[in-house]
Amino acid sequence: MADWSYIPQVLVSGLGIGCVYGLIGIGFCVIYNASGIVNFAQGAFVMLGGMITHMLFARNGVPLPLAAVIAIAAVALLGVAIERVVVRPLWNRKATMFVMILATLAAQIVIERLTLIAVGDQPKTLPVFTDRPPLMIGGVAIGFQLIWIVGGSIAIVGLLAAFFSLTKTGKAMRACSINREAAALQGIPVSRMLALAFALSAALGAFAGILITPTQYTAFNVGVPFAISGFIAAIVGGFGRPFGAFLGGLLLGLLQALAIVGFGAGLKNVAALSVLLLFLFIRPSGILGAAK
Amino acid sequence: MSLAVAAKTDASTAPAILAATGLSARYGHIHALHGVDLQIGEGELVAVLGPNGAGKSTLLRAIMGLSANDGEVRFRGEALPRRDPVAVASRGIVLVPEGRGLFSPMSVSDNLELGAYRLGDKAEFKRRRERVLALFPRLKERLGQVAGSMSGGEQQMLAIGRALMAGPKLLLLDEPSLGLAPRVTEEILETLGLLNREGLAIVLVEQKAPLALELANRVYLLSLGRIVAELDPRDITSHDDLARHYFA
Ligand SMILES: Nc1ncnc2c1ncn2[C@@H]1O[C@H](COP(=O)(O)OP(=O)(O)O)[C@@H](O)[C@H]1O
Numbered sequence A: 001m002a003d004w005s006y007i008p009q010v011l012v013s014g015l016g017i018g019c020v021y022g023l024i025g026i027g028f029c030v031i032y033n034a035s036g037i038v039n040f041a042q043g044a045f046v047m048l049g050g051m052i053t054h055m056l057f058a059r060n061g062v063p064l065p066l067a068a069v070i071a072i073a074a075v076a077l078l079g080v081a082i083e084r085v086v087v088r089p090l091w092n093r094k095a096t097m098f099v100m101i102l103a104t105l106a107a108q109i110v111i112e113r114l115t116l117i118a119v120g121d122q123p124k125t126l127p128v129f130t131d132r133p134p135l136m137i138g139g140v141a142i143g144f145q146l147i148w149i150v151g152g153s154i155a156i157v158g159l160l161a162a163f164f165s166l167t168k169t170g171k172a173m174r175a176c177s178i179n180r181e182a183a184a185l186q187g188i189p190v191s192r193m194l195a196l197a198f199a200l201s202a203a204l205g206a207f208a209g210i211l212i213t214p215t216q217y218t219a220f221n222v223g224v225p226f227a228i229s230g231f232i233a234a235i236v237g238g239f240g241r242p243f244g245a246f247l248g249g250l251l252l253g254l255l256q257a258l259a260i261v262g263f264g265a266g267l268k269n270v271a272a273l274s275v276l277l278l279f280l281f282i283r284p285s286g287i288l289g290a291a292k
Numbered sequence B: 001m002s003l004a005v006a007a008k009t010d011a012s013t014a015p016a017i018l019a020a021t022g023l024s025a026r027y028g029h030i031h032a033l034h035g036v037d038l039q040i041g042e043g044e045l046v047a048v049l050g051p052n053g054a055g056k057s058t059l060l061r062a063i064m065g066l067s068a069n070d071g072e073v074r075f076r077g078e079a080l081p082r083r084d085p086v087a088v089a090s091r092g093i094v095l096v097p098e099g100r101g102l103f104s105p106m107s108v109s110d111n112l113e114l115g116a117y118r119l120g121d122k123a124e125f126k127r128r129r130e131r132v133l134a135l136f137p138r139l140k141e142r143l144g145q146v147a148g149s150m151s152g153g154e155q156q157m158l159a160i161g162r163a164l165m166a167g168p169k170l171l172l173l174d175e176p177s178l179g180l181a182p183r184v185t186e187e188i189l190e191t192l193g194l195l196n197r198e199g200l201a202i203v204l205v206e207q208k209a210p211l212a213l214e215l216a217n218r219v220y221l222l223s224l225g226r227i228v229a230e231l232d233p234r235d236i237t238s239h240d241d242l243a244r245h246y247f248a
């Protein structure tokens, strides 16, 4: 039987992973709001964020912060490329949601396999950003990487909120999600907004991947599990609601952590998928209610 | 009196700001517009009247390049791109669509700002906003309010105000009076008349004729996707006349 005195410690680590799920969930929402598309290549962005940073840092000696910035920019560009090459042609043909999910999942698998060929199947990691012993607060060890993850995620959520509510481009993106046709009638370049949504979610995914890699590892195949967790976070939060997705991510991270203590690590994904099923059955519109 | 007549005739022979030839549109296999020819002169206010389902909205949407369409639309002599509403809007043609198309969850102020999306000049932005708020003082009190929470009349004013923020050269309005109380309709149409007298070319689509007829330089009657008559509003003496034209 589990030792329940570990609970606070477990919750703290669940919080960290939950933030990452939340960021990935927000990535789903940003694209969904701009286009109605559920982009399952989201996991590839997370994997590549950590992987490219690792390659630059460990193999080419690029300082970590610079490596991270380059990785985020590169993944954002890849997001735009996927939008142009995979999504746009289908979108113009008014492909169904089902076709879109399949196509983006195919893109995910292609990226995964190319990464395998390029860097092999060995897991890679990154050093923690601040190499100091963890802070002890009331008997709970709080590592500096966790502070980076939580602080970084909250900062990003705040910046995104400011972007969407204060800048003209952010407002225009929201306008596209509210009424794409009316947005076009105002001369808002709706297709450029879709590309921007892909760039933004890809950058978010990469950022999440970079934050989490020092506490775990990254490998060519970590993308899909992350995508599924981010997707569940988005469902739990009420699909299309970025803030809800972040809350959903936190909830999922905490529940998963508890499930690991209670039932063992093998049941982590069972817990996650049970949460998904539970929400689909009982409250399909999520914590905050779906955006549309 | 004869002078006024001359002026009105001039408007109809003025150089066209917009000329559509053979404009057709369909929804799937249903043809909603059959080879419409129409001309709007610079500075003209043209009313397009017709019963429900005549194809009025489709006509405006086809001009904007919104629905699948054939034919040619020229704006000040230049052919407009088809199927590209963003490009058409950037030329200075702004549609206030049926149902208004407001960004309902966003504030009045944000809606106005998005109307001027393509405008970079801050001073000009301020000037336009002042002007819109002077035309529709009611919006001024509601700047921070969510657009969808306002009354129908206020929403229509916002939709028109948002369109004016773009600094349109040609304004297309799809049944702005729909669902509004007569007093509000009158107020809105008066403002449109004012804008037109300042030189703005306007196409006003309506089902209900009388108010539009007071403002219009010219009237097109649309029925079953075809223009069935082009009239001088002063020649229309009664509703019966209009009714006869509809079903002719
Ligand atoms: N989205 C649509 N799909 C199919 N048919 C449509 C659609 N919109 C309009 N129509 C049809 O096209 C014709 C013209 O419609 P519309 O332009 O809306 O007329 P009006 O604006 O004059 O009421 C009608 O017969 C209508 O049923």
Ligand SMILES: [Mg+2]
Pocket (backbone or CB within 6 Å): B056, B057, B058, B098, B174, B175
């Ligand atoms: Mg209509």
